[in-house]
Amino acid sequence: MTLTEQVAERVAGVRTRIADAGGDPDAVTLVAVTKGFGPEVVQATLGAGVVDVAESYAQEMTGKAAAVSTAARQLAVRWHFVGRLQTNKVARLAPLVRLWQSVDRPELVHHLARRAPSARVLVQVDVSGAPGRGGCVPDDVPGLVAEARQVGLDVSGLMAVGRGGAPEGSRRGFRILRALADDLGLAERSMGMSGDLEVAVEEGSTMVRVGQALFGPRPERNPAGHAPSGGRN
Numbered sequence: 001m002t003l004t005e006q007v008a009e010r011v012a013g014v015r016t017r018i019a020d021a022g023g024d025p026d027a028v029t030l031v032a033v034t035k036g037f038g039p040e041v042v043q044a045t046l047g048a049g050v051v052d053v054a055e056s057y058a059q060e061m062t063g064k065a066a067a068v069s070t071a072a073r074q075l076a077v078r079w080h081f082v083g084r085l086q087t088n089k090v091a092r093l094a095p096l097v098r099l100w101q102s103v104d105r106p107e108l109v110h111h112l113a114r115r116a117p118s119a120r121v122l123v124q125v126d127v128s129g130a131p132g133r134g135g136c137v138p139d140d141v142p143g144l145v146a147e148a149r150q151v152g153l154d155v156s157g158l159m160a161v162g163r164g165g166a167p168e169g170s171r172r173g174f175r176i177l178r179a180l181a182d183d184l185g186l187a188e189r190s191m192g193m194s195g196d197l198e199v200a201v202e203e204g205s206t207m208v209r210v211g212q213a214l215f216g217p218r219p220e221r222n223p224a225g226h227a228p229s230g231g232r233n
């Protein structure tokens with residue numbers, strides 16, 4: 001079996017999981033999280049018909065994007081950035097990123113407005129109650145959304161990372177995200193990963209971000225923070 005066939009099989013498996021959880025696999029966007037894997041995995045993903053591809057580290061994304069072949073690029077990859085975003089990385093990522101999923105503070109909003117005018121963004125919300133996952137606290141979301149709109153960003157929704165551990169542990173946070181998005185009239189709700197996508201779909205996810213369920217366990221990152229393969233860091 002080729003890598004592309006293998007990924008295609010896993011994609012079908014994830015779509016089945018979405019359907020089994022009561023979601024419409026055509027309506028829930030599947031974003032493939034390729035962090036930790038090389039450019040060949042991005043190409044296999046595109047070959048398997050998934051064009052939404054996410055990275056968490058700026059240098060890994062730019063290196064991988066450069067390494068992906070022209071042919072794959074013609075398959076119209078849509079890059080998402082889902083990791084902790086430093087303001088000094090915005091300019092370099094701006095030509096690539098189609099959806100900034102981890103916007104969580106005013107400083108970042110203003111950098112994006114300058115370096116990526118009218119960019120499409122999601123506001124990341126910390127609904128986990130566990131520190132260190134990024135995101136702004138729920139109380140700050142309305143203000144941050146308003147500020148982002150005021151500077152011309154296209155805020156299409158909210159994003160959250162679940163608690164990790166048992167999938168049920170993510171439900172309460174996903175409910176909070178859903179309610180916040182509804183209150184603000186935001187259509188996109190990016191929630192659910194390999195471990196908790198059923199719970200996310202049950203709670204109204206419109207976009208799941210899946211890595212390990214498509215590609216298997218991620219290789220360890222080395223202490224310098226570089227990806228083991230594919231990184232032009």
Ligand SMILES: *Cc1c(COP(=O)(O)O)cnc(C)c1O
Pocket residue numbers: 033035056082083161193194195209210211212213
């Ligand atoms: C790594 C990552 C994912 C994918 O996680 P898996 O467990 O591999 O599915 C999704 N979202 C974010 C923000 C991530 O950092």
